[in-house]
Amino acid sequence: MQCSDPIEIKSALAQIGTTGSEEKVEEEEEPEVDGEGGAEEAPAEKHDEPLAEVIEKPPEPVAPVAVPVAISSNPPKKLTNQFNFCERGSLTLNNPSREVSTQTNPPSRITFSASITQWAIYDAYMEDHEQQEMKEKEKKEKEKEKATLAPQKKEQEAKKQEGVQEKSKFTSPEKAAKILERMSNQNTYDEIIQDFKYWEDPSDEFKEEEGTLLPLWKFSCDKAQNYSVTSICWNENCPDIFVAGYGSFDFKRRKAGLMCVYTMKNPSYPEHLVAVKSEVLAVDIHMTCTSLIVLGLSDGNIAVFDLTKSCETPLHTSNSVNNKHSAAVWQVRWSKELSQTEMTIYSISADGQVLSWTLMQNEMIKMKLISLTFSTGMIHSDDSCPLTGCGTALTFHPTENNIFLVGTEEGRIYKCSTAYTSIFLSESEAHYMPVQQVDFNRFNPAVYASCSGDWRVKIWEDNRKEPLFEFDLGSPVEDVAWAPYSSTVLAAATADGRVHVFDLNVNKYRPLCQQVVTQKKKCKLTKVSFNPKHSMLIVGDSFGGVSSVKMSPNLRKKQKPPKKGMIVDHETLEKLKLDKLLSLVREPNKPLMVLETESNAN
Amino acid sequence: MVDTVEAKKEDVETGKKIIHSHPLVRHCDMPDEMRNETIELCVTACEKHSSNNESAAKLIKESMDVKFGPSWHAVVGEGFGLEITHECRNLLYMFFAGNMAVCVWKCS
Numbered sequence: 001m002q003c004s005d006p007i008e009i010k011s012a013l014a015q016i017g018t019t020g021s022e023e024k025v026e027e028e029e030e031p032e033v034d035g036e037g038g039a040e041e042a043p044a045e046k047h048d049e050p051l052a053e054v055i056e057k058p059p060e061p062v063a064p065v066a067v068p069v070a071i072s073s074n075p076p077k078k079l080t081n082q083f084n085f086c087e088r089g090s091l092t093l094n095n096p097s098r099e100v101s102t103q104t105n106p107p108s109r110i111t112f113s114a115s116i117t118q119w120a121i122y123d124a125y126m127e128d129h130e131q132q133e134m135k136e137k138e139k140k141e142k143e144k145e146k147a148t149l150a151p152q153k154k155e156q157e158a159k160k161q162e163g164v165q166e167k168s169k170f171t172s173p174e175k176a177a178k179i180l181e182r183m184s185n186q187n188t189y190d191e192i193i194q195d196f197k198y199w200e201d202p203s204d205e206f207k208e209e210e211g212t213l214l215p216l217w218k219f220s221c222d223k224a225q226n227y228s229v230t231s232i233c234w235n236e237n238c239p240d241i242f243v244a245g246y247g248s249f250d251f252k253r254r255k256a257g258l259m260c261v262y263t264m265k266n267p268s269y270p271e272h273l274v275a276v277k278s279e280v281l282a283v284d285i286h287m288t289c290t291s292l293i294v295l296g297l298s299d300g301n302i303a304v305f306d307l308t309k310s311c312e313t314p315l316h317t318s319n320s321v322n323n324k325h326s327a328a329v330w331q332v333r334w335s336k337e338l339s340q341t342e343m344t345i346y347s348i349s350a351d352g353q354v355l356s357w358t359l360m361q362n363e364m365i366k367m368k369l370i371s372l373t374f375s376t377g378m379i380h381s382d383d384s385c386p387l388t389g390c391g392t393a394l395t396f397h398p399t400e401n402n403i404f405l406v407g408t409e410e411g412r413i414y415k416c417s418t419a420y421t422s423i424f425l426s427e428s429e430a431h432y433m434p435v436q437q438v439d440f441n442r443f444n445p446a447v448y449a450s451c452s453g454d455w456r457v458k459i460w461e462d463n464r465k466e467p468l469f470e471f472d473l474g475s476p477v478e479d480v481a482w483a484p485y486s487s488t489v490l491a492a493a494t495a496d497g498r499v500h501v502f503d504l505n506v507n508k509y510r511p512l513c514q515q516v517v518t519q520k521k522k523c524k525l526t527k528v529s530f531n532p533k534h535s536m537l538i539v540g541d542s543f544g545g546v547s548s549v550k551m552s553p554n555l556r557k558k559q560k561p562p563k564k565g566m567i568v569d570h571e572t573l574e575k576l577k578l579d580k581l582l583s584l585v586r587e588p589n590k591p592l593m594v595l596e597t598e599s600n601a602n
Numbered sequence: 603m604v605d606t607v608e609a610k611k612e613d614v615e616t617g618k619k620i621i622h623s624h625p626l627v628r629h630c631d632m633p634d635e636m637r638n639e640t641i642e643l644c645v646t647a648c649e650k651h652s653s654n655n656e657s658a659a660k661l662i663k664e665s666m667d668v669k670f671g672p673s674w675h676a677v678v679g680e681g682f683g684l685e686i687t688h689e690c691r692n693l694l695y696m697f698f699a700g701n702m703a704v705c706v707w708k709c710s
Contacts, residue, residue: 107689107690107710108689108690109687109688109689109690109709110631110687110688110689110690110693111685111686111687111688112629112684112685112686112687112688112693112695112707113683113684113685113686114628114629114683114684114695114705115682115683115684116679116680116681116682116683116684116703116705117681118680118681118701121697121700121701121702121703122700122701124626124628124697125626125697125700128626
């Protein structure tokens with residue numbers, strides 16, 4: 001009703017405004033209308049009808065005032081109501097989603113197992129109880145000790161501080177570095193080591209009277225380049241260690257000297273390097289206490305070093321003014337008498353004196369042993385002082401510690417004893433030139449060899465004026481040495497760079513091996529020495545290098561035991577061999593001399 | 603090995619039998635504070651439920667779960683063998699009262 005006839009309602013409403021006044025008029029008129037008559041009934045009826053309509057309708061339009069009205073027909077009157085709203089929608093931007101997953105490590109787990117039994121529990125408690133008791137006891141003891149031993153501990157500490165500062169044992173990085181150095185050296189020289197151990201020249205089977213020397217390591221030190229090797233000595237206890245003394249035979253220039261201790265395990269650098277003020281001409285290692293090394297110097301001094309203590313300062317050194325030789329010391333030897341309190345050194349020098357030095361706690365006491373005086377040919381002068389020779393070589397008898405041989409520059413060999421200071425036991429005119437070296441045969445000490453600058457190596461026997469064997473090697477012989485494993489093998493080093501190895505049992509006239517050991521042409525060999533244990537020779541040369549060579553099997557023939565049953569030891573066999581040889585060589589009345597005149601010019 | 607020194611030595615018959623009742627740790631993997639707490643907890647539990655191993659173990663397990671995180675396991679007994687896998691740093695194995703053994707471990 002309300003919304004259906006908007007026009008009707010409008011008109012109704014319009015009429016309300018007019019009819020409202022009409023009603024009043026009509027009400028006024030009604031009584032007048034009734035009064036007048038029916039002529040006005042028709043318009044009144046007309047008025048009644050709309051009035052009736054209006055009367056019926058006015059409550060209707062009045063009550064529902066809230067009626068939506070179309071805007072179009074309305075004049076611009078704005079209707080405001082709270083129900084006016086409009087919808088508006090929009091879509092915001094959604095953040096894109098991303099999946100991220102990770103897996104953590106599970107907490108680490110360990111398996112554990114145990115078994116529990118009544119007795120195990122009991123045992124555990126017992127043990128714990130004992131430990132507790134021990135702890136309590138220790139605590140009590142400590143308390144007691146602290147009270148009483150405090151003064152004693154202080155004394156001990158003081159003693160330690162006062163004591164000689166020994167060369168500390170290697171700290172672990174040094175030790176590790178040393179081992180690594182040896183390892184890398186051995187890896188580098190692996191072939192040489194294999195050769196040293198296992199190489200046996202197979203061609204020796206075909207060459208009966210020849211042998212070869214296989215060159216092995218070459219030991220050298222940068223500092224030693226300008227020196228010649230003047231002496232070498234093997235360490236008896238550790239057969240891979242040897243000592244080389246460096247100096248020079250050229251007396252014009254006086255230089256400082258050097259002594260190096262090498263080991264075969266590390267050929268590239270010496271184990272110990274000792275620098276001394278004057279050139280080293282002789283070295284010797286003590287036979288039991290092998291860290292003690294004695295050096296003979298060219299200024300006449302003697303120095304004793306203890307390698308366990310210090311490489312810098314000598315343990316003992318002879319006083320430079322009185323207590324020394326007046327000329328160069330050519331050879332030093334430790335005394336073989338094993339005395340715990342004193343050690344003795346014997347030295348021979350160009351001033352003609354053989355001196356014995358006794359080592360006491362803090363000093364070395366010099367004692368004159370013997371003086372090499374000429375027994376013949378005294379110069380007739382007013383003072384009539386005896387001529388003294390110049391000693392060049394000294395070696396001790398292997399078994400009798402008192403007897404030693406001395407070689408001189410005049411070519412004589414004297415046999416002396418430590419007991420007699422002025423008398424020689426025997427004397428022989430051995431060579432025409434200075435005797436460079438004398439060496440006793442290890443197996444038969446009545447036999448000894450000597451070599452000299454007159455190109456000759458001579459082998460002597462006691463009580464014989466003439467040598468048993470004589471070899472001419474074509475060049476000044478600098479050193480000779482008997483082999484430690486055989487009574488008939490000896491080696492000689494000559495100034496033309498050759499090593500000559502003889503085996504008198506095989507060939508009495510010729511060396512089994514004459515081999516050039518050095519690489520440079522002008523290099524002279526100065527020293528040769530056999531390794532006490534291995535079949536190896538080391539050779540010192542004038543350019544500061546020590547070469548080692550391995551001897552082929554022909555050079556190291558050892559005497560085989562006789563087949564029939566008898567078990568004879570090696571030494572006896574060697575002695576027998578030598579005796580047999582000597583008996584061949586010796587004739588009862590006439591000594592046989594074998595001259596070797598030819599020399600190979602290779 | 604010994605934490606709390608609650609050594610009760612009962613010398614019975616001229617001291618031949620010495621009964622220890624202090625907790626004796628046999629193997630412990632835990633950090634120190636955790637360990638001390640755990641030991642105290644175990645001792646408390648065992649004393650409280652001295653006749654019933656199961657309830658002692660239950661008490662231990664539940665308290666450990668609350669304190670240190672889920673999935674603890676506890677065994678209380680007088681004789682057993684064991685082979686377990688435990689998380690690192692979460693194991694305690696101890697003796698108590700002379701004849702009781704407790705093993706507590708975490709493994710989720």
